[in-house]
Amino acid sequence: MRETRVNAGDTERTPARVVLRFLARHPRSVGSLAAVGITGCYIGFHTMLIGAGLAAVAGASWAVLDRPTFDRFAGRLLRAWWRRWLTYHRKWQRVIFSCGLVQSSPKGESRAPRLLAVRSSWCWDSVRVRLLDGQTPADFEGVLDRLASAYRARRATLRTLKPHVISLDFQKKEPFEVLLTPLPEMPREESAVDLSRLPIGQDEYGREFALNFVDGLHHLLAGAPGAGKGSWMWGLLRALAPWIRSGRVRLWVIDPKGGMEFGQGEGMFHRLATDDTSGLDLAREYVDTLDERKETMGRQGRRNWTPGDSAEYPLDLLVIDELASMTEYADRDITREFERLLSKALAQFRAVGGRVVGATQEPTKDVIPMRGLFPTKVALRLEEASYVDMALGEGVRDRGAFADQIPDYMPGVAYLTREGHREPLRVRAAYTTDDDITELVRFATSHDATVLDFPTGTDSADSAEAADTEQTETETDSLDVEYIEDDGDEDEDFDAA
Numbered sequence: 337m338r339e340t341r342v343n344a345g346d347t348e349r350t351p352a353r354v355v356l357r358f359l360a361r362h363p364r365s366v367g368s369l370a371a372v373g374i375t376g377c378y379i380g381f382h383t384m385l386i387g388a389g390l391a392a393v394a395g396a397s398w399a400v401l402d403r404p405t406f407d408r409f410a411g412r413l414l415r416a417w418w419r420r421w422l423t424y425h426r427k428w429q430r431v432i433f434s435c436g437l438v439q440s441s442p443k444g445e446s447r448a449p450r451l452l453a454v455r456s457s458w459c460w461d462s463v464r465v466r467l468l469d470g471q472t473p474a475d476f477e478g479v480l481d482r483l484a485s486a487y488r489a490r491r492a493t494l495r496t497l498k499p500h501v502i503s504l505d506f507q508k509k510e511p512f513e514v515l516l517t518p519l520p521e522m523p524r525e526e527s528a529v530d531l532s533r534l535p536i537g538q539d540e541y542g543r544e545f546a547l548n549f550v551d552g553l554h555h556l557l558a559g560a561p562g563a564g565k566g567s568w569m570w571g572l573l574r575a576l577a578p579w580i581r582s583g584r585v586r587l588w589v590i591d592p593k594g595g596m597e598f599g600q601g602e603g604m605f606h607r608l609a610t611d612d613t614s615g616l617d618l619a620r621e622y623v624d625t626l627d628e629r630k631e632t633m634g635r636q637g638r639r640n641w642t643p644g645d646s647a648e649y650p651l652d653l654l655v656i657d658e659l660a661s662m663t664e665y666a667d668r669d670i671t672r673e674f675e676r677l678l679s680k681a682l683a684q685f686r687a688v689g690g691r692v693v694g695a696t697q698e699p700t701k702d703v704i705p706m707r708g709l710f711p712t713k714v715a716l717r718l719e720e721a722s723y724v725d726m727a728l729g730e731g732v733r734d735r736g737a738f739a740d741q742i743p744d745y746m747p748g749v750a751y752l753t754r755e756g757h758r759e760p761l762r763v764r765a766a767y768t769t770d771d772d773i774t775e776l777v778r779f780a781t782s783h784d785a786t787v788l789d790f791p792t793g794t795d796s797a798d799s800a801e802a803a804d805t806e807q808t809e810t811e812t813d814s815l816d817v818e819y820i821e822d823d824g825d826e827d828e829d830f831d832a833a
């Protein structure tokens with residue numbers, strides 16, 4: 337039996353059985369204690385205590401002098417071990433019982449799902465759990481709030497690692513309160529651009545976060561006013577800078593709010609429309625252009641477009657800042673035709689180099705009836721809890737995407753789902769200031785071979801201040817998580833991300 341039995345009959349819980357079971361389940365902890373005991377016998381316990389004291393002083397000095405490396409090589413292991421025994425294991429039976437996750441067998445035995453392992457990073461603890469027969473991850477999803485409260489965590493999310501094994505992730509700290517999300521360096525060479533990896537920020541584990549326009553295709557950004565959609569869109573354009581400059585990417589931009597968001601970039605756009613009427617014209621031209629390309633490629637026997645393989649067929653990126661202005665608030669004739677054109681752009685031009693990025697404040701069906709055609713969906717701060725599932729898909733909020741709870745002092749933070757992952761990921765796009773945009777436009781519209789760096793050092797300091805996010809730079813490496821103590825199962829798939 338893999339699960340833990342609670343209050344099993346007397347014959348089951350003889351002291352010998354309990355000890356043997358403990359030895360079998362915790363070979364590493366038992367082995368370490370045995371090693372300490374044997375060493376003590378050989379060299380004497382006094383000598384060992386002095387050695388342990390010296391090691392403790394050396395460890396504490398290391399932690400004070402170089403926290404990141406200490407955390408990377410020792411701190412996370414100690415923390416995982418400590419938290420496993422003193423936090424999770426100690427309260428496990430009680431918590432799991434009070435959350436209604438204990439089962440009774442016909443013989444009257446109670447069985448609790450088994451806590452297998454703990455990994456710990458500075459923000460997150462990941463607790464690996466083996467489910468009981470008949471339990472599903474949904475049973476835990478329904479009590480995530482209670483689990484978080486029982487373990488004094490900010491929130492809890494769940495990931496399915498393999499059939500019957502889940503990871504409960506407890507957030508202890510808010511990483512984006514302390515993580516500085518630096519603006520990724522703007523690439524200068526065409527060869528530095530990889531369409532499947534366009535860096536725009538960091539995920540909550542401190543790792544680089546990049547957009548994928550090869551597999552991710554079209555992107556839908558949903559966010560309340562001021563949620564930071566602009567940073568995502570400008571971040572994307574910065575990551576494409578050398579391709580925009582060389583014409584490998586053509587930007588078709590609809591900014592129906594009079595060009596307030598994108599007016600600054602006019603010089604580098606292939607087309608810019610700043611109201612609904614011209615937006616519709618632009619959408620028509622976009623669809624005609626790609627329709628024509630589809631026919632030409634068909635005649636040439638080319639079945640697929642490869643990023644950047646020919647100047648003749650650039651990546652045609654359609655960017656729409658506020659979808660509702662085109663699909664909801666414009667005249668009926670405009671909205672109807674625009675919806676038809678947008679659906680066609682989303683459904684038919686993948687193989688000929690068409691991509692769409694759309695932003696909306698309300699991800700409702702009225703505003704984006706074709707939202708299912710966006711393979712990548714991003715939820716920034718949203719006004720309503722019900723908007724989260726509208727933006728990300730049915731049931732995603734229950735799996736931990738609390739986009740409606742993103743504080744408004746954290747613009748740029750968002751949840752997204754990824755192909756092949758059930759669990760949402762939380763990320764933050766770096767802030768793109770007006771000066772960063774000026775640098776981008778200057779670079780993308782310059783035909784001079786030598787492009788001078790735009791002086792951004794002080795500007796980024798200003799912008800960090802403007803963003804009003806009190807952030808302290810933290811060593812990314814220190815966010816690695818470590819797995820400690822297992823019952824012998826494979827653990828490659830037990831990762832905190």
Ligand SMILES: Nc1ncnc2c1ncn2[C@@H]1O[C@H](COP(=O)(O)OP(=O)(O)OP(=O)(O)O)[C@@H](O)[C@H]1O
Nearest residue numbers: 560561562563564565566567747748765766767803
């Ligand atoms: N990634 C970020 N990091 C820190 N601050 C940011 C970030 N993105 C945006 N901000 C701050 O939030 C403000 C609003 O951002 P932004 O204009 O991009 O929001 P928006 O979602 O586009 O809003 P709207 O829908 O009204 O256009 C910015 O002026 C800036 O001060």
